Amino acid sequence: MADITLVEAITQALAYEMRKDKDVVILGEDVGKDGGVFRATLGLLNEFGPERVRDTPLAESMIAGLAIGMAAQGLKPVAEFQFMGFIYPAYDQIVNHAARIRNRTRGRLSCPVVFRTPYGAGIHAPEHHSESTEAIFAHIPGLRVVVPSSPARAYGLLLASIRDPDPVIFLEPSRLYRWAKQEVPDDGKALPLDVCFTLRVGTDVTLVTWGAMVKETLAAADTLAKQGISAEVIDVATIKPLDIETILASVEKTGRCVIIHEAARSCGVGADISAQIAERGLMFLQAPVQRVTGYDTIVPYARLEKLYIPNEKQILAAVTNVMEFA
């Protein structure tokens, strides 16, 4: 079996589920013949036809609103937004309707939609193509926010998200789309939602991250190992609802925690994780929790974006801080 990239794993999961479940329908801009701007839906139009792979008019609120209506009828729409920077026109539909329709009808109607979008910086794209604004979705009751960080997790988590009976915001780190290849058996096996994945077991410090920053964090853990520091790496994967128990158990073991995310620092998801550790795990801590994050500024254009994204050095410096805290 050939190794595949993260974006190929997305395609593989979509095709698998569309073969298995005729209610799965894809809609979005250029998802048909073009296969989407990142080719995540490549070949699906040919296999499943234009009724199930739908090029929409160019309007994001419309994409979300349509998906909500389709889902209420029992379809399982997978809606693609070309970049996270363009999902905001759909925010109203997602927050005011997708997240609430089950609750406000006391379960009579529901919204099993997956809202997929590439996100994050680092691909030298034009402005508005590099946002990491997961926190504005993670804040919303009724939603799930899921972020894969490897081809295998992209496959398993996307299957789980499509099968989930509630709306899922599925954020695909575009920087990782073609970064690493991995063997991903097309066996239809979903991975669990709502749980963190411990990617590396360690005893000295807990590194908590998700999405594209998993790459730098794993690299930092390698470097730390050479320095004799054993880092545990947790990929949060489902940002909402947040599996704080796995993080707390790790912090109890290591006594130290560094949270790494690409999104801006203020009111980022790291703030909530840090607060929950303070509320429930303060006694485990041998040093204050540190955050390594994007800056509180607009993601810069391509020439400066590398400076914006947290790097391995920053992670190592934060780890040094928590290791040397006395």
Next chain:
Amino acid sequence: MNVVAKFEIPYYQCLDESSILHGNLPDSVKDTKQLVKLYRLMVLLRIFDTKAIALQRTGKLGTYPSTRGQEAVFVGMGAALANDDVFVPYYRDVGTLIQRGVKLSDILLYWGGDERGNCYHKDSEDFPYSVPVGSQPLHGAGIATALKIRGEKRAVLVTCGDGASSQGDFYEALNVAGAWKLPIVFVVSNNQWAISVPRSAQSASQTIAQKAVAAGIEGEQVDGNDVIAVCDRVTLALKKAREKNEPVLLEILSYRQSDHTTADDASRYEPQGIREKEWLKEPIGRMRKYLEAAKLWDEEKEKALQAECSVDVEGVVKEYLNTPPQSPESMFDSLYAKLPDIYLEQREQLIQKEIVAHG
């Protein structure tokens, strides 16, 4: 210069302001029983409306948007819908909902601040009221997409106000309905006001109906004080949608004979005298006069109907007021199909809070 596009917007009326019927009764409203039924529903609606406002004034109901003056719009639409069509309403509607199997007590429950007012009956595919103005036409288009994908001969009816027609989502919905040939009918209930903003300030477009033209679908105006015309035009539009996948936009014209809601005071912005002038076109009196002339109605029947509706509404109010409250944890229990474990602690804290508060 070549003219590359031209359009016309028809206006439909059957029963004029003087209750004179122009032409024959349309096929969809030919049955005299049907005519009387439409009238009775409008009367029930107005009695209910008056009661709902009284309940609000005495602290027994939350903010409520009156349907006074717009009875024909909603009653006519409701009568036009087939049972297995799907209805997507906005908040100012009672007359359609009661013809969709929704109990009047559920409508009070909703405005009384209880989500169970949206439960309807368990097999209903209809959407609950949409409060974010103009967002629901897209849901209608999505539902219509699903019906079309499955090849079902059903249609969607989605409604909104004149103010809502300024929203982007409204245009996006018309546009996709045209592009995808969806089985959907859009109704704009033009009551001339969006809270304090008059129709003229909403758009320079001569009609709202012509907004259909740019989406490549048909648009028409209907006299919304004429329940016969409303019922007929909506019936025909739904038929077109069902049988030919041709979407239609209907602008139904009436006048809001009330404040925007019980929280509003229209005397702050509504020019004096206009409401009285518009009242001359009011739908219930117009229909009654017609029915009386056709010997289908008389004073005695009217008295009996008024009494009957009052009793019914009293029963509805009693049912509403006697509805036991929801449990506190109900605010968590339909949030997800299964509440994620992580929120169980908050749910438990809420229950404890309730016990401390009331126990």
